[in-house]
Amino acid sequence: MSPVNATYLGISGYLIFWLLFAIAFGLFLYRISFLVRLLRAGQKVKRFNQPWRRISHALSEVILQRCNLRSVSKGDLAGIGHAFMFWGFGLFFIGYLIFIGLSAGFGLYSHLDRSAFETVYFSILDIAGICVVVALIWAAVRRYLMRPERLKASSEAGIILSLVFFLMILHFLVEGFGYAAGDIPLFWPPVGAAFAHIIGSSGISQESAETAYRITWWLHYIVILGFMVYIPRSKHLHILGSPFSILFKSDAPKGSLDTPDIDKADNVGASRVSGFNRKQLLDLYSCTECGRCHEVCPARQSGKHLSPREQVLNLRHHLLEEGAELLKNPASGPSFIGETVSEDEIWECVTCRACQDVCPSDIEHTGRIIDIRRDLVLMEAKFPAKIKQFYKNIEENSNPWGKAWVYRSNWSGGLNIPAPSPESDINTIYWAGCLGAYYERVQRVSISLSRLLKIVGIPFMVLGQEEKCCGDAVRRTGNEYLFRQLARQNIDTFEKYHVKRIITNCPHCYNVLKNEYPHFGGHYEVVHHTQLIADLMRRGDIPAPDKQINKSLVYHDPCYLGRYNDIYANPRQILRSIPGFDLVEKSPGMENSLCCGAGGGGMWMTETGEQRISQILLNQVMAKKPDILATACPYCLTMLEDESREEAPQNSLAVMDIVEILQSALPDKTR
Numbered sequence: 001m002s003p004v005n006a007t008y009l010g011i012s013g014y015l016i017f018w019l020l021f022a023i024a025f026g027l028f029l030y031r032i033s034f035l036v037r038l039l040r041a042g043q044k045v046k047r048f049n050q051p052w053r054r055i056s057h058a059l060s061e062v063i064l065q066r067c068n069l070r071s072v073s074k075g076d077l078a079g080i081g082h083a084f085m086f087w088g089f090g091l092f093f094i095g096y097l098i099f100i101g102l103s104a105g106f107g108l109y110s111h112l113d114r115s116a117f118e119t120v121y122f123s124i125l126d127i128a129g130i131c132v133v134v135a136l137i138w139a140a141v142r143r144y145l146m147r148p149e150r151l152k153a154s155s156e157a158g159i160i161l162s163l164v165f166f167l168m169i170l171h172f173l174v175e176g177f178g179y180a181a182g183d184i185p186l187f188w189p190p191v192g193a194a195f196a197h198i199i200g201s202s203g204i205s206q207e208s209a210e211t212a213y214r215i216t217w218w219l220h221y222i223v224i225l226g227f228m229v230y231i232p233r234s235k236h237l238h239i240l241g242s243p244f245s246i247l248f249k250s251d252a253p254k255g256s257l258d259t260p261d262i263d264k265a266d267n268v269g270a271s272r273v274s275g276f277n278r279k280q281l282l283d284l285y286s287c288t289e290c291g292r293c294h295e296v297c298p299a300r301q302s303g304k305h306l307s308p309r310e311q312v313l314n315l316r317h318h319l320l321e322e323g324a325e326l327l328k329n330p331a332s333g334p335s336f337i338g339e340t341v342s343e344d345e346i347w348e349c350v351t352c353r354a355c356q357d358v359c360p361s362d363i364e365h366t367g368r369i370i371d372i373r374r375d376l377v378l379m380e381a382k383f384p385a386k387i388k389q390f391y392k393n394i395e396e397n398s399n400p401w402g403k404a405w406v407y408r409s410n411w412s413g414g415l416n417i418p419a420p421s422p423e424s425d426i427n428t429i430y431w432a433g434c435l436g437a438y439y440e441r442v443q444r445v446s447i448s449l450s451r452l453l454k455i456v457g458i459p460f461m462v463l464g465q466e467e468k469c470c471g472d473a474v475r476r477t478g479n480e481y482l483f484r485q486l487a488r489q490n491i492d493t494f495e496k497y498h499v500k501r502i503i504t505n506c507p508h509c510y511n512v513l514k515n516e517y518p519h520f521g522g523h524y525e526v527v528h529h530t531q532l533i534a535d536l537m538r539r540g541d542i543p544a545p546d547k548q549i550n551k552s553l554v555y556h557d558p559c560y561l562g563r564y565n566d567i568y569a570n571p572r573q574i575l576r577s578i579p580g581f582d583l584v585e586k587s588p589g590m591e592n593s594l595c596c597g598a599g600g601g602g603m604w605m606t607e608t609g610e611q612r613i614s615q616i617l618l619n620q621v622m623a624k625k626p627d628i629l630a631t632a633c634p635y636c637l638t639m640l641e642d643e644s645r646e647e648a649p650q651n652s653l654a655v656m657d658i659v660e661i662l663q664s665a666l667p668d669k670t671r
Contacts, residue, residue, distance in 0.1 A: 002109035003214040017105055017221070024225035031232040032240075035285065038323050041330040045258070045277035047248040058247040063090075067246065067360040071292060078142065078290075079360075081135040088132035089164065092171070095125050096224055104221075114183070122175060122189035129168045129191065136165050150291030156235045157289075163227055170220040177213035181206050241285030242361040248279050249362040254353070255511040255564035258367055259519045260374075262480055269374030269478065271337050273319050274330040280368050284316040286361040293355035293365065298595045299348040303610025306345035308355040308365045314340050337372065346372050347384055350613065351476050351600030352559040357591060373478030387477055390604040394482060398468040399434045400604055409464030411436070411443040415450050418461045420497045428460040429497070431504040431513070434469050435634040441641065442634040445657040449505055449529050452659060456541045460503065466493050472508040475516070477601035484520065491522040505529040505659065507560035507633045508599070514565075528561060529659055530632045534570035537577060545665035548580040551627035553661075555583065556617070556640065557593040558633035571632050574658055578665045584624045594620060598635035614643040622653070629655045 004013040047054075061067045065083035072079040099118070103109045112118050140161055143151055176195025179185060184196040199209060231239055250258075258277070262268050270276045293308035294300055300307045318340045319326075326333045337343060346369060355365045376382045393402030411432065418426060430453065436446040453460055468490055475483035494502075502524050504510050514526035536542045555575060561567045568590050575583050588594065597613030607613070618640060621629055629644070631637050634657075641655040 002104050002113075003217045004104040005109070006214065014105075020222065020225055021105070024229050027229045028232065031229075034323065035232060035237075037327055038319060039278050039281050041274050041326055042276050042278040042281040043274075045279050047250070047279055050251065054247050054251075058243055061246050062243050067242075067362075071358060071360065076148075078139075081138050081142075084131050084135045085139070085164070088128040088135070091125060091128045092132075092167070095121060100221060100224070119185070119188050122192055125171065126175075126189040126191040129171055133165065133168050136161055136168075148291075150295040152289060152291065154235065154289070159230075160234070160236050163223065163230070167220070167223055167227070170216055170223060173216045174213065174220050177209050177216055180204070181209040181213050235289055237285050238288045238361060241282060242288065245279070245282050245286035245361045245363065248282065250279075250364065250367075253515040254566075255515040255560065256519070257370060257475065257516065259516075260480070262378075262484070267375070268378045268480060269376070270368075270371045271335045271375040271379070272331075272333045273315070273322070273326065273336065274333055275375060276368065276371065280364065280371070281319065283361070283363040283368070284312055284319055286363055287312045287316065288361060289313065290360065292358040292360070293363075296354040296358055296592070298350055298352060298354070298597065298613045298616070299345075299609070301594070301616055302597075302607075302613045304345070304348040304608060305342055306348040311341055311345065311369075312363065312365075337376070341372065343376070343382070344608070346376065347387075347601075347605065348608070349600050350559075350595045350597055350602045352595035353563045354559075354592075354595065357563055370476055370478060373476075374480055375478075377478035378481060383477070384605055386605050387601060390477075390601070391474070391479055391482060394469055394474055394486070398486070399438055400469070400473070401438060403438050405465055408437045408467060409462065411446050412450065412462050412464065415447065415454070417450060417454075418459075420461050420463055420466065422496060422498070424461065424497070426459045426461050427498050427500040428458065429494075429499050429502055430460050430462050431467065431470075431502050431506075431509055432462065433504060433506040433509045433634065435638065436505060437467065439634070439638065442637065445505055445634065445637070445659060448657070448659045448663050449503075452533070452542070452663060453503070456536055461497070463493060463497070468493075470509045470512045472512040473601045473604060475512070476599070477604075487517055487520050487522065491517060491520060494522060494524065499524060501525040501527065503527050503529060503532055505632070505634065505657065507558045507565070508635060511560045511564050528565075528567060528570075528632070530561070530567060530570040530574060533659065533662065534573050537574065542662075543667055545578045545662065546667050547578075547665040549578055549665055550580040552582040552584055552625070553628040553630055554586050554621050554624050554626040555658075556586070556596070556621065556629060556631045556636055557590055558631060558636050559593070559595050559599055561632055562593060563591055571630075571658055574662055575630060578662065584626060586620050586624050588620070596633075596636040596639040598639050603635055603639070612643065614639040615647060618643045618647060627652065627654065628661065629653055630658055630661055631655070632658050 004017045006013045008016065065086055068079035068082045098121070099112065103112045143157060147153065172191050172195055175189060175192025176199050179192055179196035180199040184200050185193045187193055231237065260268055267275060273281065287309065289309065291309055294310070297306060297308050315336060318336050322333055349366070349369045351366050351370070353366055356363065359365070390400055393400055396402060397405050399408070418424065430450060432446045435442040437443070468486055470490065471483040471486035474486065502513055504513070504526070505528070507528060510526055510528045513524065517524070533542065553575060555571055557568060572583065575581060594617045595613060596617055597607060629640060631640065637655060637657055644653050644655055
């Protein structure tokens, strides 16, 4: 007989069952209502397009556990354990709905008890339960005895591990006592049958077994309800938040920031939680505290204040603590800048996107930090002194150094590159960018690429004095107004000269021209020079390199080329085409490559911390003892060459752009 069918002290088991459920579910809904109302206090954001694509993506990420399994490596197998716990507990959740909800709560016990379906499903649950118990033990050992740096010691984690472990043990006991009180099965379900045989052989009476069955069943039910009440009030809120965070992730290109309506908004950016959009607030609920973002953050690695994980957790605590007051008047909530989020950590982010790429919950760290910068810059005029000078130079001369705009085309002197003309039938431009136009070391890259374009017969022009800063660093340091001014001026120039294709060697310019200018009406074919060169080599338009260069080489993946735009193969294809090169991959490499420290305005700020980010990166490179360090970004080239010169001026490491290396290996007649 079902424990719910019995009476206890004259009270119907059904009444107890549904009263307990009503109390627990009421507490659950009360908390969920509070959390949802907090989300609605944020700014609206359009994340409801293509619903079926979003749903299918979220289901594949969550149900197949791709969100966790993609982080699995030889040194970190935690994603496997998490996946097994999720799948195992997912099977138990379905079992709770069927065998507790439908069977006990809705009186279907007689239809399911000792049925073939029950035997098969309980057998599956027994196997799943063993897997979950093993995963729990592994998680406990790993978290409390062998804890990696990225994990925080947490009593809440211990509570959840204990609750789930207790649920598994109760499941086995309910099975064992239930079968011992009736007919004991021979083999299946395996754990339940084994427990029943042990209980039966102990000499316990069927009546005692029935009493123990009812006690463990009700205890099991109460723990399940307690789990439901506890989850939205604990650090494991991510169990509810993460699937929705994945569902509502941005479907814009990875390198594109949200574009606020600054003409209509009273405030731009966020210094109060009501300034965040609803997805950013949902992100605060979704953090699993896995520490992967903390581990890969270059600012954190170099001893700075910023930790993406701690920032999310501090903001979540602030949101929940101030929630009641926030709901009374969303616009008047206290600022979180200062105690909750320090100004130092806001300016230490290099926008490398490493934190977002490793996050299993698709938390959008970079956009959140840039929104805070927007508030500091546009609403409070608070930013580092060097950034103030940087803005002034851009406003006056459209380059970070404030050099006269008339010098912008000097690098191209003697190359006979056509000047722009509205009547010209040339619709391709080479975009040198600020570094390529003004910085002597990078000017050599601009010259090498321009010569290569002329050799292969690609007609192009350069805008010269009419080329302005693309605005990448301006936007990522928070000055949205100045960025839009630059973007509109450049787009007007492009329209004036009927530009259709833009070639650039700077990933930062590439990213902003390709992924962000379309928001303002600027739609062009934007090509990074590694894409162009690789394509020309595949077509045979560039002759095969014939110079034997017997040297070892490490290629560094720039953040804005790799993580932002997934361009990894083209640079390696070019380098592997050069005879004699021993291309060695550094560790970490490719999508896990460390930032050089120049992104997000880092190039123009004074770096703090225990050591420079570029110093850490150069040490990773030098561990492979290469002769040449290749890259495809003027920021990386500048940072790493300066670091190499400062750290080890006596070393023979050559820091070069890919196009310079290729040009040195081409037949003499094409150089």
